[in-house]
Amino acid sequence: MSSDEDFSLVLENRQPMETLEGQQPMETLEGIQKSISNYKLQYEHLLQEQKELSDSRDDQKDMAEKFRQRSQKLMESLEEDQHAHTKDLDFQKEKLHNLQREENELKSELKVSEAALDETEANNVRLKQQTDLSKADVPEKKVVFSGATGDATTSAQTFDMKAHIVYPMEGGTALITFEDEIVAQKILDMKNHKVGLGDECAITLEAKPIQLMMPRIVEMDTQVCPRRILVSNLPKKDCDILLDKLEIYFAKSRNGGGEVEDCDMLHDSGNVVITFVETNIAKYLADKHYHEVEFEKGKKQRVKVTPFLNGEITKLKNEQAVCARTVLLTGIPAIMEQDNLQDLLEIHFQQASNGGGEVDAFLYNPLGQRTLALFDDEDGLNV
Incomplete structure (x- = not known):
């Protein structure tokens, strides 16, 4: 039996209950069932x-x-973006710093380049001043054409130089220069030489080669001196008189001159260098070129004035060279007068029977004395 039926039987045996204190009687079974159904629906709705x-x-x-x-x-992506942005910002800052540093370096290099350019331009002006020296600016010197010619291109790039080498001689030695290199070499090959001095007296000498340090490359930087002039085409006169006359002439303002500081003779060329106190005089006199100077009363000589070049050696290379015609004789005792012994030695080495030949120069330095020998670029001895 179902629960509804049981519930109905029980209700049927019960008497309707009266309401307490005037309340309505309880609902009927149908009402209760309906209410239960409603509650079930509500419950189902609640469950739903x-x-x-x-x-x-x-x-x-x-x-x-x-x-x-x-x-x-999003937060992680934002953090990554922030990190990337910070990293990129640091990179851009470093790049900007490097660009600024590079800019500063370029500015420094630009300043150095500008300074070098200014120096180069100044050198160009100075070199142009030197190269602008015309033919009229060259000192006069009378020359004679010997008939020899050469390559103009090569000769224009070099200067002829005559070397003067001072050689200190030891005591008890002699220097002998032969006219022929073959004779000098023969004397060196024989090495030891017995020289008779008369009265059954003889000495034994040793022949040695002469080695000198010769200039191989010489480079000079020249510039026009603002206070000096070079005077050429001068007459043959006493040096002191010549210098006095030139100083008097060029010291006068009416001749374009001024106060003279120094006046020197260049003995190798016969020209005179005049130094002024002021710096604006030399150029004016050199631009005029020719001046009439009175060296004798009533007689004038036309002299030439040219710029004076100061030179500074910028590169010098030497090399050891052996003299081809000069021989050093050692082991000479002081047994007689210097002149007599020198004559006997020279006579001995002039004789072909002794292996000698024509002597160009001979210099003897006795024991206990000091002597300087001068060699020129012709590989010869200048006594």
């Missing part, structure tokens, strides 16, 4: 709503988790 709320809650949780994960990813 609970299920829907639970599903909604789960959905909200899922959505919140997704939003949380997405937010976390």
Whole structure:
């Protein structure tokens, strides 16, 4: 039997209850069943709503988790972007710093280049001043054409130089220069030489080669001196008289001159260098070129004035060279007068029977004395 039937039987045996204190009697069975059905429906609705709320809650949780994960990813992405931005900003700052440093270095290099350019331009002006010396600016010197010619291109690049080398001689030695290199070499090959001095007296000498340090490369930097002039085409007169006359002439303002500081003779060329106190006189006199100077009363000589070049050696290289015609004789005792012994030695080495030949120069330095020998670029001895 169902529960409804049981419930109905029980109700049927019961008497309707009266309401307490005037209340209405309880509902009927149908009403109760209807109420139960309503409650069941409400309960089902509640369960459905609970299920829907639970599903909604789960959905909200899922959505919140997704939003949380997405937010976390966005935060991580933002942090990465911030880190990348900071890194890029640091890189750009470093790049800007390097560019500024490079700019400063370029400015420094530009200043150095400008200074070098100014120096180069100054050198160009100075070199132009030197190269602008015309033919009229060259000192006069009378020359005779010997018939020899050469390559103009090569000769224009070099200067002829005559070397003067001072050689200190030891005591008890002699220097002998032969006219022929073959004779000098023969004397060196024989090495030891017995020289008779008369009265059964003889000495033994040793022949040695002469080695000198010769200039191989000489480079000079020249510039026009602002206070000096070079005077050429001078007459053959006493040096002191010549210098006095020139100083008197060029000291006068009416001749374009001024106060003279110094006046020197260049004995190798016969020209005179005049130095003025002021710096604006030399150029004026050199531009005029020719001057009439009275060296004798009533008689004038036309002299030429040219700029004076100061020179400074910028490069010098030497090399050891052996004299081809000069021989050093050592081991000479002081047994007689210097002149007599020198004559006997020279006579001995002039004789072909002794291996000698024509002597160009001979210099003897006795024991205990000091003598300087002068060699020129012709590989010969100038006594």
